[in-house]
Amino acid sequence: MNPILLTHFTATSCIGRGLDATLDALRMQRGGLAPCRFDDAALTTWTGEVAGVDDEPVRRDLREFECRNHRLAQLALRQDGFEEAVRAAAAHYGPQRIGVFLGTSTSGIFETELAYRRRDPDTGALPADFHYANTHNTYSLAAFVRAYFALHGPSMAVSSACSSGAKVFASARRMLEAGLIDAAVVGGVDSLCLTTLYGFNSLELLSTQPCKPFDITHKGISIGEAAAFALLERPENAAARNAALDESTIALVGIGESSDAHHMSSPHPEGLGARLAMQQALASAGLAAGDIGYVNLHGTATPGNDTAERLAVNALFDGKRTPCSSTKGATGHTLGAAGALEAVIAALALKHQFLPAGIQTTQPDPELMLEYVLTSRAAPVRTALSNSFGFGGTNCSLILGLGWADSGSDSDGDSKRT
Known part of the structure; x- marks a missing residue:
């Protein structure tokens, strides 16, 4: 295959917001797992919760997308100059030539969990301010990011469980190679929710201590949440718009x-x-x-x-x-x-x-x-x-x-x- 450049990328997880914090944590071997304190989960396990996700609502003009998953996505988009990089690409190529390909497993299902707590006691109806299409719906993440940048190119959500955030690179690459787009915003966002925590607990897969991959004493997973994004471009396109390329370009x-x-x-x-x-x-x-x-x-x-x-x-x-x-x-x-x-x-x-x-x-x-x-x-x-x-x-x-x-x-x- 022809190489596709990551001309910009960013990540936010429990080990830090943005690349500098992430890199420092990795170098210093500092983890972000802690005993589970998410919502009212009564589980003896450790989770990787991102601090401050609920401190800032989604942008005012996008309030119909309001949910924890999109707040986490927005938090990550604003790190490392990623938002500015996407807007610069859109200005050069045109918003219709940039695709959006994002992975998630549960999307904004926590918003649905909260809505079920507020059902009408007589009819069982969900509250009128609950918007499934823009929160819980798997595609809502791609729709949110597309609207966030006012992009008009092809967009899709990939929900293939734990490979979702990787498979979007393949989806974007096919569109780029076909010449249907000039750049792509790819990534993955998943946030903590009770469905995931209790679901993995029912499978007896949760660890009661921080997870130990490939350790002879490993006993299960620790669930975390994160948002990570990359801007993908073909080398010739990136060079033509004078993107910053050097020997450290990935x-x-x-x-x-x-x-x-x-x-x-x-x-x-x-x-x-x-x-x-x-x-x-x-x-x-x-x-x-x-x-x-x-x-x-x-x-x-x-x-x-x-x-x-x-x-x-x-x-x-x-x-x-x-x-x-x-x-x-x-x-x-x-x-x-x-x-x-x-x-x-x-x-x-x-x-x-x-x-x-x-x-x-x-x-x-x-x-x-x-x-x-x-x-x-x-x-x-x-x-x-x-x-x-x-x-x-x-x-x-x-x-x-x-x-x-x-x-x-x-x-x-x-x-x-x-």
């Missing part, structure tokens, strides 16, 4: 998707779909496993998921001691936002030449043949693979590269670096 160079459909909530026991997604990503990038400098593992800290991913990466990397970690020990599992959040974390690792530690993990699975990073450290990293695997066997792997800003394609359409 590019999306490989994408792999698969659907093993093994079980609604359990991965294929041998990690078949996960391995296929990674293989496809490598093939599309024209890279071998040995070319990857860092792997951001999906690493949810459930025994079933970690074992399946371990089998998949062992088979693919074939004994290579490639550095890897799951950053969910710091952020929690942010579900539909995880793919976008961890793509941004991988981009930070490339841009700042360091390997983020998998905090909380102290005794890595000895059968994992990759090198699990226990201490954040400086390292020369040129390519990073980020995995996102969801319920129902819907899988996506992204490969990001450093120094691909001037890349083109050869006569066969394969990517190349110059």
